[in-house]
Amino acid sequence: MEAARFDAIFWADFSGVHDTYKSSPATAIRDAVAFPLGDPLVLTAALAGATENLGFAFSANMTQQHPYSFARRVATLDHLTRGRVAWNIVTSYQPSAWRNSGFDDMEGHAKRYVRAQEYVDVLRKLLVDSWEDGAVVRDIDRGIYADPARVHPIAHDGEFYRVPGIGLTEPSPQRMPVTFQAGSSNDGREFSARNAEAMFIGTNSPQDAQTLISDMTGRLSANGRSREDIVFLQYMAVHVVSTEEEAKRKHEELDEQAGSEAAIAFASSTMGTDLSQIDLDKPLAEHNTDSMQGILKGFAESAEDKSWTFRDMVRKIGSDRIVGTPEHIADELQKWSDAGVDGININTQDVENTYTFLEHAVPVLQQRGLMQREYRNGTLRDKLFRR
Numbered sequence: 103m104e105a106a107r108f109d110a111i112f113w114a115d116f117s118g119v120h121d122t123y124k125s126s127p128a129t130a131i132r133d134a135v136a137f138p139l140g141d142p143l144v145l146t147a148a149l150a151g152a153t154e155n156l157g158f159a160f161s162a163n164m165t166q167q168h169p170y171s172f173a174r175r176v177a178t179l180d181h182l183t184r185g186r187v188a189w190n191i192v193t194s195y196q197p198s199a200w201r202n203s204g205f206d207d208m209e210g211h212a213k214r215y216v217r218a219q220e221y222v223d224v225l226r227k228l229l230v231d232s233w234e235d236g237a238v239v240r241d242i243d244r245g246i247y248a249d250p251a252r253v254h255p256i257a258h259d260g261e262f263y264r265v266p267g268i269g270l271t272e273p274s275p276q277r278m279p280v281t282f283q284a285g286s287s288n289d290g291r292e293f294s295a296r297n298a299e300a301m302f303i304g305t306n307s308p309q310d311a312q313t314l315i316s317d318m319t320g321r322l323s324a325n326g327r328s329r330e331d332i333v334f335l336q337y338m339a340v341h342v343v344s345t346e347e348e349a350k351r352k353h354e355e356l357d358e359q360a361g362s363e364a365a366i367a368f369a370s371s372t373m374g375t376d377l378s379q380i381d382l383d384k385p386l387a388e389h390n391t392d393s394m395q396g397i398l399k400g401f402a403e404s405a406e407d408k409s410w411t412f413r414d415m416v417r418k419i420g421s422d423r424i425v426g427t428p429e430h431i432a433d434e435l436q437k438w439s440d441a442g443v444d445g446i447n448i449n450t451q452d453v454e455n456t457y458t459f460l461e462h463a464v465p466v467l468q469q470r471g472l473m474q475r476e477y478r479n480g481t482l483r484d485k486l487f488r489r
């Protein structure tokens with residue numbers, strides 16, 4: 103990926119099993135639905151020394167670790183990678199994840215974003231405010247490592263967290279990891295407008311992306327930020343094939359996967375609804391969920407006659423896709439770029455397809471100016487924002 107000059111690799115992550123479907127973890131275990139899961143932060147540490155420019159974006163939800171220890175781990179990774187880490191701030195729609203961390207149950211949608219805000223605030227205080235610039239003196243002659251007058255306790259006493267002390271880690275190249283966020287409900291957008299430097303979007307068309315970006319531009323400005331302070335990344339599965347016949351076969355194979363029990367189990371968790379209890383051909387209409395609201399609403403509203411069914415939604419959660427020759431892929435991605443989307447979170451779905459993409463699609467995308475040919479210097483933040 104680094105040879106192809108990707109900005110970053112992204113690891114999704116969960117801290118529970120997807121067990122909403124049939125009220126059981128059996129399907130997730132049998133069909134390996136986001137299971138088993140290693141720890142992306144540990145993987146990042148292992149890959150730090152094998153790479154120089156590739157960014158590492160990982161999801162981490164706020165139930166998993168207290169912000170004090172998470173701040174230390176993230177800062178250590180930022181040191182190890184010399185400023186190449188990004189954190190996808192996840193509020194977690196998975197009841198099992200909350201229970202695994204000692205909560206009786208998952209908190210409600212709005213409250214999860216309130217908790218996430220405080221979590222981010224604590225992280226920022228520890229990583230940015232606690233140590234002033236210049237606090238590290240490292241004066242061997244005078245025997246001084248750091249100036250105590252420039253390292254401050256954060257004295258945080260909030261609704262969810264209490265952290266009186268100082269950050270434990272020496273300031274890292276980026277201090278705060280680049281912040282990603284993927285929720286697109288009203289609360290999710292407000293949260294992104296305040297905190298995110300990258301937003302994952304799962305809109306249904308370049309036009310819908312344009313509408314979302316324009317809505318976000320207003321929200322950013324209401325928070326004293328601007329369009330230039332954030333990048334929008336549409337997520338998309340991409341499959342390289344060389345003929346129409348091959349494309350047809352690939353679509354059939356992917357349709358089959360998208361309708362599989364594994365896909366339904368994952369969608370059940372995402373939608374907060376046991377889909378084994380629902381006629382999948384029923385229109386989604388006004389389905390309400392405490393789980394993933396933004397994408398569901400965007401999807402339901404994208405069909406003017408509101409005719410999308412639960413089965414269509416399962417497919418959508420399995421990811422929109424482009425299947426075609428490298429030139430076709432470039433034409434399609436150009437449409438997203440023209441709509442103002444800054445990048446694509448490409449899901450190549452399996453290792454073989456990843457290599458096919460690297461070999462055949464990347465050169466065409468680079469030729470069209472849709473992918474970079476060289477990295478910029480600096481941290482991941484410098485690279486993403488062309489500083």
Ligand SMILES: Cc1cc2nc3c(=O)[nH]c(=O)nc-3n(C[C@H](O)[C@H](O)[C@H](O)COP(=O)(O)O)c2cc1C
Binds near residue numbers: 191192285287290395
């Ligand atoms: C591209 C993308 C990646 C996501 N990755 C994760 C993840 O790794 N772990 C997780 O628990 N949720 C993940 N989510 C879910 C979001 O963090 C968020 O909870 C969800 O989109 C619901 O937010 P909303 O109700 O505000 O729209 C992801 C969502 C998207 C679109």
